[in-house]
Amino acid sequence: MAVMAQKNPNIKITVVDLNAQRIADWNDNDLGKLPIFEPGLDQVVNEARGRNLFFSTDVEAAIQEAQMIFISVNTPTKTYGAGKGMAADLKYIELCARQIAKVATTNKIVVEKSTLPVKTAQAIKSILNHTGNGVQFQILSNPEFLAEGTAITDLTNPDRVLIGGDQTPEGKLAIQSLVDVYGSWVPKAQILTTNIWSSELSKLVANAFLAQRVSSINAISELCEATEANVDEVAKAIGMDSRIGPKFLKSSVGFGGSCFQKDILNLVYISKSLGLQEVADYWEQVIIMNNHQRNRFANNIVKTLYNTVSGKKIAFLGWAFKKDTNDTRESAAIYVADKLIDEQANVSVYDPKVTASRVQSDINYLNTRTEAQNNNYLTSLDNPYDAVKNAHAIAVLTEWDEFKTYDWQRIYDNMSKPAFIFDGRNVLDKLALETIGFHVKGIGK
Ligand SMILES: NC(=O)c1ccc[n+]([C@@H]2O[C@H](COP(=O)([O-])OP(=O)(O)OC[C@H]3O[C@@H](n4cnc5c(N)ncnc54)[C@H](O)[C@@H]3O)[C@@H](O)[C@H]2O)c1
Numbered sequence: 106m107a108v109m110a111q112k113n114p115n116i117k118i119t120v121v122d123l124n125a126q127r128i129a130d131w132n133d134n135d136l137g138k139l140p141i142f143e144p145g146l147d148q149v150v151n152e153a154r155g156r157n158l159f160f161s162t163d164v165e166a167a168i169q170e171a172q173m174i175f176i177s178v179n180t181p182t183k184t185y186g187a188g189k190g191m192a193a194d195l196k197y198i199e200l201c202a203r204q205i206a207k208v209a210t211t212n213k214i215v216v217e218k219s220t221l222p223v224k225t226a227q228a229i230k231s232i233l234n235h236t237g238n239g240v241q242f243q244i245l246s247n248p249e250f251l252a253e254g255t256a257i258t259d260l261t262n263p264d265r266v267l268i269g270g271d272q273t274p275e276g277k278l279a280i281q282s283l284v285d286v287y288g289s290w291v292p293k294a295q296i297l298t299t300n301i302w303s304s305e306l307s308k309l310v311a312n313a314f315l316a317q318r319v320s321s322i323n324a325i326s327e328l329c330e331a332t333e334a335n336v337d338e339v340a341k342a343i344g345m346d347s348r349i350g351p352k353f354l355k356s357s358v359g360f361g362g363s364c365f366q367k368d369i370l371n372l373v374y375i376s377k378s379l380g381l382q383e384v385a386d387y388w389e390q391v392i393i394m395n396n397h398q399r400n401r402f403a404n405n406i407v408k409t410l411y412n413t414v415s416g417k418k419i420a421f422l423g424w425a426f427k428k429d430t431n432d433t434r435e436s437a438a439i440y441v442a443d444k445l446i447d448e449q450a451n452v453s454v455y456d457p458k459v460t461a462s463r464v465q466s467d468i469n470y471l472n473t474r475t476e477a478q479n480n481n482y483l484t485s486l487d488n489p490y491d492a493v494k495n496a497h498a499i500a501v502l503t504e505w506d507e508f509k510t511y512d513w514q515r516i517y518d519n520m521s522k523p524a525f526i527f528d529g530r531n532v533l534d535k536l537a538l539e540t541i542g543f544h545v546k547g548i549g550k
């Protein structure tokens with residue numbers, strides 16, 4: 106919404122949220138306090154905020170005033186009832202639809218910006234069309250394809266913008282009005298319009314295909330370790346085939362983030378609900394492989410440290426699910442730490458952008474043990490050299506660029522020997538570290 110406001114100074118955009126603290130942070134004069142760390146976002150907010158971009162908790166006033174409403178609320182995996190652990194929880198979406206239905210007195214275009222199961226527009230339409238007050242609604246699907254860490258460039262220069270809507274004359278008019286919003290900065294050829302179901306489904310399918318590439322290369326990484334092939338070399342060799350392409354072939358400790366797992370589980374659930382068991386099994390394997398990769402990484406640390414990490418200090422470099430974000434949702438680091446704590450290891454974490462309280466709440470959220478026990482085993486430090494001091498091993502969980510620039514000789518001198526490094530992102534210079542004296546294990550090599 107901030108980028109949309111920046112690119113359309115003539116359109117007033119109001120972002121409303123029930124979470125008052127978040128809105129206060131978005132309005133904070135200190136741009137360092139914005140709730141999301143994202144390169145370049147502070148400048149965009151600074152340019153548009155107060156001009157045509159506003160942040161508020163007054164949801165009803167914003168609904169009344171708007172001609173177009175983007176529903177962008179969270180759609181997490183259900184934690185209760187039918188579809189628990191798999192289906193998308195649509196209660197926040199439904200609440201939004203009901204609130205719009207209650208408040209609106211003029212015709213509106215309602216845009217699904219959240220990632221939703223295919224056919225959700227039907228439910229939203231049903232809620233909106235039963236108000237009995239004569240207000241006309243058009244529903245569009247406009248899924249978001251930005252990735253965290255590169256959100257601003259992804260938004261300013263998108264591969265495509267997808268807009269789905271009813272294929273009726275009114276539906277087509279609504280589609281056109283959203284095309285015009287994006288048209289102020291996105292070339293027309295990159296704005297794709299479809300029927301609403303294709304648009305809803307394409308979002309889930311895009312994430313499934315992307316995550317599948319990561320799981321595919323991670324499966325190959327295990328094969329590489331067993332055969333002395335090198336996964337980076339294999340990825341380069343296959344990626345140069347233009348039919349395969351070079352992107353999203355970076356082997357890692359496993360994908361994380363708020364989207365991939367949730368959206369694939371959603372796809373699996375939809376397939377199961379439609380009786381398409383083989384389709385469901387096919388996509389579920391992407392998740393199974395990802396869980397295996399995380400476990401394999403943790404098990405490898407234990408095995409290499411002479412089959413016990415009890416009482417040993419393991420330093421984590423990185424906690425975020427990828428670099429250039431402070432988001433930790435579903436980060437592989439959480440699951441690797443949990444496994445190591447099960448083995449009574451002392452885990453000390455350094456991440457350039459993640460707070461100590463975030464790290465603690467992430468591990469507590471798993472509910473594996475009491476908070477006091479977690480506190481005992483897991484600490485966070487705001488300096489990497491303190492985090493690695495006297496450690497038996499270092500594990501790299503996020504590919505932050507700054508890790509490559511550290512004084513690795515100094516780190517080696519202050520560690521227990523033999524000093525091990527487990528590079529879960531294959532970002533460090535293995536040869537240079539081995540020259541210093543480290544024992545280095547990457548992924549797939
Ligand atoms: N994070 C991403 O990079 C990304 C990218 C593409 C798509 N998506 C999709 O966008 C949606 C939102 O994701 P997110 O990461 O921003 O989630 P989030 O949990 O960070 O933010 C959702 C916000 O919605 C607010 N909210 C919930 N119910 C509300 C209501 N009834 N009225 C007003 N505000 C309400 C919450 O307080 C919260 O601040 C999800 O469907 C997600 O799949 C996210």
Ligand SMILES: O=c1ccn([C@@H]2O[C@H](COP(=O)(O)OP(=O)(O)O[C@H]3O[C@H](CO)[C@@H](O)[C@H](O)[C@H]3O)[C@@H](O)[C@H]2O)c(=O)[nH]1
Binds near residue numbers: 254361363364
């Ligand atoms: O070659 C790769 C690429 C990614 N990852 C990992 O995969 C996860 C997801 O990365 P990425 O897709 O870059 O970040 P997200 O912000 O989760 O973005 C994904 O999820 C969003 C939410 O739906 C979509 O909008 C984006 O298009 C889609 O890329 C991270 O843990 C990455 O480290 C790898 O391990 N290897």
